[in-house]
Amino acid sequence: MILSKTTPAFGVLLVNLGTPDTPTTKDVRSFLKQFLSDPRVVDLNPLIWKPILNGVILNFRPSKVAKLYQSIWWDEGSPLMVVSQRQREQLTSMLAQEFGQSIPVELGMTYGTPSLTSGLDKLKSQGAKRIIILPLYPQYSCSTVAAVSDAIATEFKGWREVPETRMNKEYYQHPGYISALASSVKSHWEQHGQADRLLMSFHGIPVRYVTEGDPYQQHCEKTSELLAKELGLNQDQWQLCYQSIFGKEEWLTPQTDKTLISLPAQGVKSVDIISPAFAADCLETLEELSIGGKETFINAGGERYECIPCLNTNPAHMALLVTLVKQQSQGWC
Numbered sequence: 001m002i003l004s005k006t007t008p009a010f011g012v013l014l015v016n017l018g019t020p021d022t023p024t025t026k027d028v029r030s031f032l033k034q035f036l037s038d039p040r041v042v043d044l045n046p047l048i049w050k051p052i053l054n055g056v057i058l059n060f061r062p063s064k065v066a067k068l069y070q071s072i073w074w075d076e077g078s079p080l081m082v083v084s085q086r087q088r089e090q091l092t093s094m095l096a097q098e099f100g101q102s103i104p105v106e107l108g109m110t111y112g113t114p115s116l117t118s119g120l121d122k123l124k125s126q127g128a129k130r131i132i133i134l135p136l137y138p139q140y141s142c143s144t145v146a147a148v149s150d151a152i153a154t155e156f157k158g159w160r161e162v163p164e165t166r167m168n169k170e171y172y173q174h175p176g177y178i179s180a181l182a183s184s185v186k187s188h189w190e191q192h193g194q195a196d197r198l199l200m201s202f203h204g205i206p207v208r209y210v211t212e213g214d215p216y217q218q219h220c221e222k223t224s225e226l227l228a229k230e231l232g233l234n235q236d237q238w239q240l241c242y243q244s245i246f247g248k249e250e251w252l253t254p255q256t257d258k259t260l261i262s263l264p265a266q267g268v269k270s271v272d273i274i275s276p277a278f279a280a281d282c283l284e285t286l287e288e289l290s291i292g293g294k295e296t297f298i299n300a301g302g303e304r305y306e307c308i309p310c311l312n313t314n315p316a317h318m319a320l321l322v323t324l325v326k327q328q329s330q331g332w333c
């Protein structure tokens with residue numbers, strides 16, 4: 001039997017950061033090694049950084065972080081991976097419905113597996129000559145989106161025929177993103193009641209990246225203002241902060257941890273916390289915010305602390321991803 005192979009109008013590469021294959025010290029070490037060796041993530045002089053990374057960080061951090069991963073690992077695997085796979089499956093069927101034809105969607109992680117290379121290879125083998133790169137980072141940062149762009153450019157160096165590509169650079173103020181966040185907060189309030197304050201906690205980056213031109217902080221501020229407006233919150237009902245500080249450099253402030261410690265003394269006894277920079281629940285939300293953040297706030301005298309899940313496969317989030325693909329594919333169908 002001869003199978004007729006039709007060329008898809010385009011393919012989609014769904015991108016996220018990546019995660020270790022298993023929550024073991026060995027796999028966490030190899031993930032951290034690849035991640036923290038990327039100059040887009042840590043841009044220090046390699047002569048200074050490599051000895052610190054190999055001699056200190058990769059000796060002590062992996063076993064500590066492996067334990068944290070073990071505390072949030074799911075039966076099916078790392079939460080970030082499991083959610084990403086579900087997003088891929090759902091987006092595939094939604095795009096088939098939307099476009100009336102099969103549009104291949106593959107997953108590519110900047111670090112770890114499945115790699116960006118394997119995602120691009122799978123799209124190539126399905127005949128995709130046009131590719132939409134969709135990094136699931138609403139706010140642009142050189143440490144995330146530019147890292148994707150670098151890795152893809154490097155990959156294409158080895159290809160004879162390079163596909164036509166379009167990359168969705170950011171969606172921090174997209175109406176579909178803001179309304180997906182707002183409906184997630186509202187449904188949380190319907191179930192649990194509204195806390196004294198809504199904290200919007202974004203992954204931090206070094207201040208120097210911002211002073212050197214990274215628009216990330218500006219994007220986080222805009223997302224927060226738009227979300228607060230959509231929810232009808234006034235100034236003292238919400239607050240922006242930055243989590244996941246790493247290393248000795250000065251990072252964006254106010255820090256989530258320090259904010260949580262300071263709130264009970266100001267009379268803020270209940271907090272809802274949302275992490276709009278993450279499209280999928282991961283170590284940083286399930287451990288650092290849900291477990292660590294709660295402990296910090298309660299120990300400081302707080303009474304009620306609730307973490308709002310990431311958008312994950314919420315229908316409004318999946319509909320946003322379809323809209324982003326439609327916008328990027330203008331003229332391709």
Ligand SMILES: C=CC1=C(C)c2cc3[nH]c(cc4nc(cc5[nH]c(cc1n2)c(C)c5CCC(=O)O)C(CCC(=O)O)=C4C)c(C)c3C=C
Nearest residue numbers: 017018019020041065080141143144203205246282283284
């Ligand atoms: C210099 C270090 C780091 C920068 C800059 C950074 C930016 C950044 N990261 C994310 C998203 C995620 N980061 C995650 C984990 C993580 N991040 C760093 C360091 C930097 N991140 C480390 C060392 C780790 C690993 C855990 C640890 O050792 O503490 C994750 C979670 C992955 C998972 O497996 O669940 C995500 C997602 C963004 C969006 C961002 C810049 C905006």
Ligand SMILES: [Fe+2]
Nearest residue numbers: 017203244284
């Ligand atoms: Fe990170």
Ligand SMILES: [Fe+2]
Nearest residue numbers: 244245284288
């Ligand atoms: Fe962290």
